[in-house]
Amino acid sequence: MNRQLLSVAVVVFGIAFSLAQSHSDQMKNAADVPSSARPVIYVMPNALASPGSPDSSQVVVDSAHNGKEPQVAMIYQELQHRKECQAFAENMIKDKADYLLLLQHGGGRGNRWAVSNRDGEVIASGQSVQLGNSVKDACLAMMKNWQAAGH
Numbered sequence: 001m002n003r004q005l006l007s008v009a010v011v012v013f014g015i016a017f018s019l020a021q022s023h024s025d026q027m028k029n030a031a032d033v034p035s036s037a038r039p040v041i042y043v044m045p046n047a048l049a050s051p052g053s054p055d056s057s058q059v060v061v062d063s064a065h066n067g068k069e070p071q072v073a074m075i076y077q078e079l080q081h082r083k084e085c086q087a088f089a090e091n092m093i094k095d096k097a098d099y100l101l102l103l104q105h106g107g108g109r110g111n112r113w114a115v116s117n118r119d120g121e122v123i124a125s126g127q128s129v130q131l132g133n134s135v136k137d138a139c140l141a142m143m144k145n146w147q148a149a150g151h
Contacts, residue, residue: 038089039146042097043075071131075103078135085139099123099142103134113138117145 076092079085091097100120103113106127111134114125124141128134 038087039098039142039151040089040091040096041079041085041099041101041142042091042094043072043079044094044100044102045072071103071105074131075101075135078132079139082132082136082139084136084143087143088139098146101135101138101142103131103138105131110134115141115145 076090079088079090088099094100098118100116100118101113102115103111106112110127110129111131112125112127113134114122115138116122123145124138126134126137126141128137
């Protein structure tokens with residue numbers, strides 16, 4: 001009887017291990033895909049003040065909000081850790097980005113965000129109380145746009 005139980009346990013363990021390995025293979029992290037094959041996100045330090053000088057450069061308004069530190073590094077951290085954002089590559093060079101993400105802390109009113117494509121067309125915007133939810137919503141909007149564009 002003990003031998004039969006042991007045999008059954010070995011078979012069940014083998015099946016469970018095989019299923020877990022198969023699931024692991026299917027769920028490969030999108031971060032393993034080369035960044036050149038993934039859409040690239042650039043996090044804007046803050047809103048642009050004006051079109052800039054006659055040479056078309058743009059001036060960024062101070063990146064702090066009410067004397068607080070900017071959230072740019074925290075936003076990049078969220079982008080790297082949110083499962084909804086794993087299909088994207090983050091970059092700190094604006095010219096290499098497919099999407100520009102502007103996320104501003106609303107000073108007690110939550111966070112407001114807007115996403116534009118590389119041509120500057122706003123594709124989505126929204127707000128939420130938590131920074132992580134704002135980043136998640138922005139990633140979902142960017143992925144929807146990326147897929148709709150046939151990538």
